Amino acid sequence: MRMVVAKYGTWGLSVLLGIGIFLFWYVGYPHALSYQEQYQLFLWTGDYFWERVSVPGGLADWLGEFVVQFYYVEWLGALLLAMLYVALQRLCVVRRFYLLSFLPPLFLLWLMGDPSVLLSLPVAIVLSLAVFRLMWHVPVSADLLAVPVLYWLLGPAVWLYVVLRIVQWGWKHLWTAGWMLAVQLMAYAFILPQWPLQTVLAGAGYYRIPLHFPSLSGFDKEMYELIRQDYLVRNERWDNIVKRAGEVQVKTPFWSNCVNLALAEKRLLADRMFDFYQSGEDALIMPRTRDLTSMLPSAEAFWRLGMVNSAQRYMFDTQESILNGRKSGRCTKRIAECMIVNGHYQTAAKQIDLLKKSLFYRAWAEEAESMLGNEVKINSHPVYGRMRKLRYQENFLYSYEEIDKMFGLLFMANQENRMALDYFMGQMLLKGDMQGFQQYMGWVQQYGGYRQMPLGYQDAMQCIRVQSNVSGSPYAGYVRRMMGRRSAE
Amino acid sequence: MRRYIYIICVWLLLACSNQGDRLRDSLLGGGRGTVPVIQVDRLPEIYPDYIGVTIPVDIAPLNFNFADDTIDGMEVMIRGSKGGEIHANGDWADFDIDDWHELTAQNQGGKLLFSVCVEKEGKWQQYKDFEVYVSQDRLDEWGLTYRRIKPGYEVGGDIGIYQRDLNSFDEYAILTETAVPGRCFNCHTANRTNPSRLTLQMRGEGGGTMIQRDGRQTWVETKTDSTKAAGSYSYWHPDGDYVAMAVNSVHQSFFTGTGQRIEVYHKFSNVEVLDTRTNELILSPLLQTDDLEIFPAFSADGQSIYYSTSKPCRVPAEYEKVKCSLCRIGFDAKTGRFGETVDTLLNGPATDRSYVLARPSYDGRWLMYCVSSRGNFPVSQNDADLWLMDLKTGESRELKEVNSAQSESYHNWNGNSRWFVFSSKRDDGMYTKLYLASIDEKGRVSKPFLLPQRHPRKYYGELMDAYNCPDFTKTRVSFDAHEAYRQVFDNRRVRVRIKNKE
Numbered sequence: 007m008r009m010v011v012a013k014y015g016t017w018g019l020s021v022l023l024g025i026g027i028f029l030f031w032y033v034g035y036p037h038a039l040s041y042q043e044q045y046q047l048f049l050w051t052g053d054y055f056w057e058r059v060s061v062p063g064g065l066a067d068w069l070g071e072f073v074v075q076f077y078y079v080e081w082l083g084a085l086l087l088a089m090l091y092v093a094l095q096r097l098c099v100v101r102r103f104y105l106l107s108f109l110p111p112l113f114l115l116w117l118m119g120d121p122s123v124l125l126s127l128p129v130a131i132v133l134s135l136a137v138f139r140l141m142w143h144v145p146v147s148a149d150l151l152a153v154p155v156l157y158w159l160l161g162p163a164v165w166l167y168v169v170l171r172i173v174q175w176g177w178k179h180l181w182t183a184g185w186m187l188a189v190q191l192m193a194y195a196f197i198l199p200q201w202p203l204q205t206v207l208a209g210a211g212y213y214r215i216p217l218h219f220p221s222l223s224g225f226d227k228e229m230y231e232l233i234r235q236d237y238l239v240r241n242e243r244w245d246n247i248v249k250r251a252g253e254v255q256v257k258t259p260f261w262s263n264c265v266n267l268a269l270a271e272k273r274l275l276a277d278r279m280f281d282f283y284q285s286g287e288d289a290l291i292m293p294r295t296r297d298l299t300s301m302l303p304s305a306e307a308f309w310r311l312g313m314v315n316s317a318q319r320y321m322f323d324t325q326e327s328i329l330n331g332r333k334s335g336r337c338t339k340r341i342a343e344c345m346i347v348n349g350h351y352q353t354a355a356k357q358i359d360l361l362k363k364s365l366f367y368r369a370w371a372e373e374a375e376s377m378l379g380n381e382v383k384i385n386s387h388p389v390y391g392r393m394r395k396l397r398y399q400e401n402f403l404y405s406y407e408e409i410d411k412m413f414g415l416l417f418m419a420n421q422e423n424r425m426a427l428d429y430f431m432g433q434m435l436l437k438g439d440m441q442g443f444q445q446y447m448g449w450v451q452q453y454g455g456y457r458q459m460p461l462g463y464q465d466a467m468q469c470i471r472v473q474s475n476v477s478g479s480p481y482a483g484y485v486r487r488m489m490g491r492r493s494a495e
Numbered sequence: 496m497r498r499y500i501y502i503i504c505v506w507l508l509l510a511c512s513n514q515g516d517r518l519r520d521s522l523l524g525g526g527r528g529t530v531p532v533i534q535v536d537r538l539p540e541i542y543p544d545y546i547g548v549t550i551p552v553d554i555a556p557l558n559f560n561f562a563d564d565t566i567d568g569m570e571v572m573i574r575g576s577k578g579g580e581i582h583a584n585g586d587w588a589d590f591d592i593d594d595w596h597e598l599t600a601q602n603q604g605g606k607l608l609f610s611v612c613v614e615k616e617g618k619w620q621q622y623k624d625f626e627v628y629v630s631q632d633r634l635d636e637w638g639l640t641y642r643r644i645k646p647g648y649e650v651g652g653d654i655g656i657y658q659r660d661l662n663s664f665d666e667y668a669i670l671t672e673t674a675v676p677g678r679c680f681n682c683h684t685a686n687r688t689n690p691s692r693l694t695l696q697m698r699g700e701g702g703g704t705m706i707q708r709d710g711r712q713t714w715v716e717t718k719t720d721s722t723k724a725a726g727s728y729s730y731w732h733p734d735g736d737y738v739a740m741a742v743n744s745v746h747q748s749f750f751t752g753t754g755q756r757i758e759v760y761h762k763f764s765n766v767e768v769l770d771t772r773t774n775e776l777i778l779s780p781l782l783q784t785d786d787l788e789i790f791p792a793f794s795a796d797g798q799s800i801y802y803s804t805s806k807p808c809r810v811p812a813e814y815e816k817v818k819c820s821l822c823r824i825g826f827d828a829k830t831g832r833f834g835e836t837v838d839t840l841l842n843g844p845a846t847d848r849s850y851v852l853a854r855p856s857y858d859g860r861w862l863m864y865c866v867s868s869r870g871n872f873p874v875s876q877n878d879a880d881l882w883l884m885d886l887k888t889g890e891s892r893e894l895k896e897v898n899s900a901q902s903e904s905y906h907n908w909n910g911n912s913r914w915f916v917f918s919s920k921r922d923d924g925m926y927t928k929l930y931l932a933s934i935d936e937k938g939r940v941s942k943p944f945l946l947p948q949r950h951p952r953k954y955y956g957e958l959m960d961a962y963n964c965p966d967f968t969k970t971r972v973s974f975d976a977h978e979a980y981r982q983v984f985d986n987r988r989v990r991v992r993i994k995n996k997e
Contacts, residue, residue, distance in 0.1 A: 053957075194977075200674040202980045216676035296650055315751055319648045326645050326652030329677065333959075348753045352923035359956060401752025403811050 016104055023095055023108060024088040027115070032084035037237030038230065039084065041121055043077035044240070045214065045298060047333040049363040061201075062193060063126065063161025066133060067211035070126030071332075078335075078366040090128055091115070097135035119225035121233065124330075127212040130163035138170045146175045149182045154189045161209040162190070214298075215329050228256045235264035236299070239306050240336065244268040248278075255283050262289035263303035266432070271310070275428040276450070276460035279435075280480040287436050290429055293406050294320070298327040309340065311426050312396025312416060316404060318344035333360065335367050342374060347393045351378040396423045410434050410442070421453045428454075431463070435481075438488035440470050532612060532619045539611040539622035541588075543951055546625040549933045549941035551634035551914060552599045553662050556590035557627065557944065558583075560952040561613055570612040570619075575602035575629075587950060592663055604631040628941070630933050632913035636661065636688055636967040639916060639929065639946070640669065642681060646925050646961035648757065649747060651679045656695065658972050664949045667971070670695070674976035675983050678702075682964060684738075686731035687857050688910045690972040692771075694738055696727045701983045704729075706738070706771050712978055715774055716988035717742070722776065723763055730792045734828055737777075738769045739791035739800055745872070748811040756925075759872035760810040760817060764789040766802050770831055775994040779833035781824060789819070789871050790852050795859035799823050799834070803851045805843060805871055818843035819871050821850040821864060831994060840884070841891070849876075852904060855886070856912035861938065862886055863915065865904050866893070873904040874918065874927065874963060881906055881917060885938060896940040897932050907966040916965045917943070927961040 031039060048054070048071045058068040073090070077083030091111040098107040114128055137156060141148065149171060156164040168186045172179055194206040201210065204217055213220060231254050238247045247268035255261070262285040269275040269282075292304045305320035318341055325337035338357050345354035355378055361371035377383050377390070385391045399419045404412065413430035417423050427449060434443045443466065450456070450463060465479035469486055476482035538546055540562035550557065561569050571588040574580045579601045581594045588611075598607065606628045612621045638661045645652040655671035670680060679698045686692035693707040703714045704726055717726040717740065726740030743764035747757050764787040768777040782788045782802070791802040803819040810817065821841040825834020841850040841864075851871050853864045862884040865873035873879035880898040884891040897903065899921035906917035913934060918927040932943035946962075948954035 200668050200671045200976050202674065202676075202977070205673070210673070216673070294649055313751075315749060315756070319749055322645075322647045323650040326647050326650040331653040331672065350753070350924070353925045356923070356926070356956065356959070360959070398751040401750055401754065403748040403758060403814065404751055405748075405811075 016099065019108075020092050020095055023111060024092040027091045027111070028084045028088035030084075030115070031087050032081055035225075035230070036080045036084075037234040038121065039077035039080055039087075040237045040240060041233045042074050042125070043083070044334055044336040045328050045332060046071050046074055047335040047338060047360065047364055047367075048072060048075040049360070050365060051363050054363075059159070061210065062158050062198070062206070063130065063163075063209050063211045065159040066130035066161055066163070067124075067126040069133075070124055070129045070211070073129070074125050075365055090125075090132060094128065094132050094135070097132060097139060116224050117220055117222065120220045120223060121229070122214040122218070123220050124212055124214055126161075127163065127209075130160040130209075130212070131166060133160050134163050134167040135170075138167050138174075141171070142174075146171060146179045146182065149185065153182060153186050157186065157189050157193070161211060162207060163209070163212070211330070231256050232258065232260050232264075232299075235261060236302055239264050239267060239303055242271075244271040248272065248274070251282050257283050257285065259285040259288040259292045260300055260303060261285075263292055263307065266290050267303060267307045267310070270307075270425050270428050273424070273428070273455075275432055276454070276456070277462045279432055279462060280484045284436060284484065287409075287433075289436055290433055291406075291409055294323060296323070296327055298324055298329070305340070307429075309344070309393075311413070311429060312393055312398075312420070312423060313404075313412070314344050314347050314393055314397045318348075335361065335364060339367055339370065342371075343390065346374060346377060346384060347390050347397065349381075354378060396420050396426070410437055410439065414446070417449070417453075424453070424455055435466065435485065435488070438492050440485065440489060440492075443467075444470055530619060532621045535620045535622045537623060538625050539613070541611070543945035543947075543955075545627060545944055547627070547942050548944035549628040549630050550599065550944060551630050551632065551933070552603045553596055554599070554634065554931075555661060555663050555947040556592055556595040557947050558587065558589050558949055558951060560587040560950075561611075563613075563615070564952070565615065567614045567616070569614065572610040572612075573598065574608045574610075576605035576608070577602045587952070589949065596662070599629050602629045605629055630913070630941075632911065632933060632935070634661065634909055634914045634931075634967075635911070635969075636909050637970050638662075638968055639965055640683060640685070640690075640968045640972060641929060641962045641965040642683065643960035643962060645959060646927065648749065654679060654681075656680065656683050658968060659946070660971075664947070668976075669972050669974045670976050670979060674980055678983060682727050682729055683966075684729045684731060685966060685968055685972070686735050687733060688967040688969045689735075690968050690970060692731050692735045693972065693974070694729045694731070696725065696729070697983060698725075698727075701986050703983070703988050704740075704769075705979065705982070706769075707974065708735075708771060710973060710975075712975065712982060713771075713774075714982045714988055715769075716990050717767075717769060717776065719776065719991060719993060721778065721993050722765070722767060726767060726769065728790050732768075732793045732826075732828060733795065733797040736770060736772050737793075737826075737828065737831070738771060739766060739793060739802075740769060741766055741789045741791060741802075743787070743789060746811070747875075748814070755875070755877045757875050758811060758814045758870065759875040760814055761787055761789065761871060762810065763787060763807075764871075766791045766800070768800075768826070768831075768833075769991060770994065773994075774989055774991045775831075776991050777831050777833070777994045779824070781833065781835075781837055787817075787819075787871065788822075792853050792855060793826070794823075794855050795857050797826070797828050799825050801840075801853035801855060801862065803843075803849075803853065803871060805849070815869050817849065817870050818847065819849040819851050820844070821853055840889070849873075850882075852906070854906055854908060856908045857910060858912040860886060860912065860936075861934070863894075863906050863908075865906075867902075874902055874920075877902055877920075877924070879904050883934075883938060883940070892938075894940055897930065897943045902927075905963055905965055909967040910969060914967075916967060918962055918965060919943075922955070925961070926955075926958065927963055928955065929962045929965050 058064040073086050095107050095111045098110045168182050190206050251265040265282050301320040301324050305317050308317035321337045321340045325334045342354050342357035358371045358375050361367040410433040413426050417426040462481035465476045465482040466485045468476050469482035475486045541559045542562050545557045570584040572582050579598045581598050583590045606626045608624050610624050638659045640658045642656050644654045653672045656669040657666050659666045683695040695705050704717045706713045722742050724742050728741040730739045741764050744762045747759050766782040766788040785807050786804050788802050788804045791800050801823050805817050805819040808816045820839050820843040823838045843849050849867050849869050851865050855862050865879045866882045867873050867876040867879040870876050879902040881894040881903045882891050883894050901920035901924050903919045908915050916931050920927050929946040930943035933941045
């Protein structure tokens with residue numbers, strides 16, 4: 007190996023590392039990039055910068071978010087990440103132990119498998135190492151000033167710098183560690199009245215969940231499969247979702263929501279719904295859950311169904327569940343869209359103003375701004391105009407417990423809303439309401455737009471009528487199980 | 496080369512300054528002005544709308560923007576009826592704080608005449624002057640306290656309780672989400688604006704009621720075997736020993752239409768009083784009924800409690816049937832006992848209205864409350880308006896001077912009961928903002944003014960929070976958020992007992 011290193015030079019291996027990292031994110035985990043990007047909204051304003059750097063670790067946080075915004079363009083995000091990893095590797099190079107310099111980037115890669123690890127952590131580590139290199143010839147007494155300044159800019163990752171300086175200058179300079187601790191305690195006592203001690207010591211910007219630490223579990227296969235499904239939903243890649251669902255199955259309501267939405271978009275729900283795992287009554291729409299991910303597929307389904315208020319609510323609550331208090335570009339955009347459809351132009355303008363200060367949502371925001379108050383333009387818009395036709399025409403209270411009826415009423419409000427009809431029939435099956443399913447088959451015949459009755463429905467009906475299974479039909483199998491459960495009750 | 500650049504810069508500066516002076520002369524009407532100004536025979540459209548409002552001495556400057564944000568600049572001259580003048584120019588009217596305070600102090604009981612001149616496309620236009628009245632009545636409180644929360648649905652998000660210096664634009668955090676991550680806190684209440692007695696509630700895991708007496712926090716668990724939940728919607732007795740609370744379960748449902756977004760309702764609610772000296776709960780069978788007793792408030796003399804009550808309904812299905820009456824029950828602070836009878840001041844079902852959030856003025860003269868078509872959570876009701884009852888005569892009237900087509904609620908009085916603060920959604924129907932208004936001894940109420948900000952359009956335009964639970968605070972609140980964190984996460988709670996329970 008030494009010969010290889012000697013032959014191609016240390017930079018060659020670093021470039022290989024960069025290519026590997028780039029391919030890892032761009033080819034293997036683009037959905038992870040999308041996931042990170044959707045939980046922040048980087049604003050190109052001075053206020054945003056000053057707000058970030060007004061707390062310890064703020065510069066690292068700002069730089070991390072600056073890079074993450076480019077995840078919106080996956081190849082660019084992967085490229086920037088690759089450069090960051092290479093920078094880390096190069097900063098870790100110690101001549102005699104060159105190959106050991108690859109361990110930190112690989113450890114970092116594994117650490118970033120926890121999706122709550124924020125990019126500000128690697129940024130802070132890289133900058134701490136870079137400053138250590140820059141300060142190589144600067145006497146350790148300069149740390150009296152450097153340590154508090156670096157702590158404020160980069161956060162507690164500066165401990166890495168402090169430790170390296172002690173190693174460089176010898177144990178008699180252990181006082182820098184005491185000084186670093188003193189700086190943190192003074193910040194806690196005098197400057198950060200709203201920060202718990204644990205946050206002051208461990209940092210606020212490295213991990214999305216306050217007072218928690220990385221799980222060190224690497225890339226959990228099932229979790230990343232769900233993140234992938236959400237990513238595909240976000241990008242409306244319905245065929246990919248269905249295809250992928252045939253290959254990998256994660257038995258959660260989240261997964262069911264994604265797959266069912268894709269099936270509905272392809273008008274395959276009536277035929278193939280029970281070819282895939284169904285989590286239960288929450289398989290089409292999940293109840294409200296207080297976290298930053300679970301409600302997203304349901305919110306997307308609400309939007310496409312025309313349940314605009316519910317889409318807005320789920321997106322709003324999702325955004326407020328981002329525990330580090332960041333906005334979400336994805337959620338803010340959808341909230342603004344819902345407000346436009348509802349004619350709430352003043353509040354929509356507020357969201358749009360925010361998006362206009364971002365890089366990748368700006369173009370959309372400017373286009374959306376031109377629609378505010380312009381009823382003709384909105385009504386003729388292919389999506390917003392359609393939403394206005396699909397949405398409920400009457401005002402009443404939403405009820406998750408009666409979500410099947412909510413779908414039914416939605417369909418009655420506009421009988422061209424076939425997705426609502428599919429969801430209505432599907433929800434009755436999930437609920438085991440076979441009588442209702444039978445009763446409303448007429449709607450499917452009259453309004454469903456199918457050339458012939460979907461096979462799934464045919465099997466289900468046959469199963470209900472003859473009270474026995476239809477061999478080889480997952481639809482009938484599910485109906486049979488539900489009927490058995492009902493009769494047992 | 497550098498020398499020439501320097502000369503040009505100085506010349507430009509002088510030229511600009513000179514134009515400002517000349518324009519100022521024009522505004523003053525001294526006859527010295529040479530800048531051509533087109534007179535416009537209408538009032539300027541400004542944000543916030545401060546035209547004709549009444550303000551207290553020492554309030555933060557009423558900075559404002561021109562409604563049309565495409566202007567090139569504006570010049571504003573203020574002249575006091577009792578003397579003094581100040582001037583501001585730039586993209587928006589941004590007055591010097593010290594000059595402003597001097598001017599308002601000089602014109603207490605008088606009025607300020609605002610002259611606004613706007614430059615657009617190289618032309619200056621002068622609008623009709625407007626007046627702002629400086630009240631004779633002082634507002635001596637240091638500032639306001641309020642909670643800022645995203646106007647969302649069921650997730651509070653990045654909540655914070657803040658205090659704002661009313662003399663300036665400075666805001667300080669009292670308790671924010673960073674101090675107690677993942678917790679929902681609300682209903683911070685001081686005793687008649689005095690923060691030496693303070694209470695707030697924390698819901699959910701690690702929840703409890705914080706009672707702060709003279710700087711010492713005590714976290715109590717107010718839920719007992721005899722009460723259904725922890726207390727909230729608190730109100731201090733004037734003596735500072737008792738806190739009246741509602742014990743309830745709050746829920747939300749969501750509309751499918753494009754009007755009101757949320758219906759907030761309670762599945763049960765009772766009223767109780769906590770003796771903060773002994774941590775004993777005082778209950779009355781009259782306030783522990785199947786009806787929903789809610790939003791208690793002690794009278795100014797502390798001898799009675801106002802509250803609202805409604806018949807139990809099958810909510811959310813029967814949300815339209817929730818009609819609250821406004822009631823009063825006696826309270827003896829010496830013995831810590833409730834009265835034996837309840838007076839109904841306003842009958843909700845009989846008038847097909849809902850009367851909630853009674854707030855008696857601290858001088859005992861007035862009772863301000865919310866009126867809406869239904870419900871017991873007015874901030875979520877679009878038609879909620881403020882009303883005023885004269886406690887001498889029992890007569891009520893709608894405060895048309897301050898109401899709008901959107902919800903008005905969360906009102907509170909200042910110490911001398913000459914000013915009140917309330918929240919309103921009038922701007923956009925969603926993001927609640929704070930307004931202040933004055934009331935004189937005859938009950939005449941002034942046009943309210945939006946809480947001033949240094950750059951109002953930028954501040955309110957970019958603010959993604961709604962304000963709620965505003966109250967005046969006599970002095971700056973001293974609150975140890977580090978201690979709150981320790982208490983919340985240690986989860987040690989003082990358990991309350993029921994007084995006189997056999």
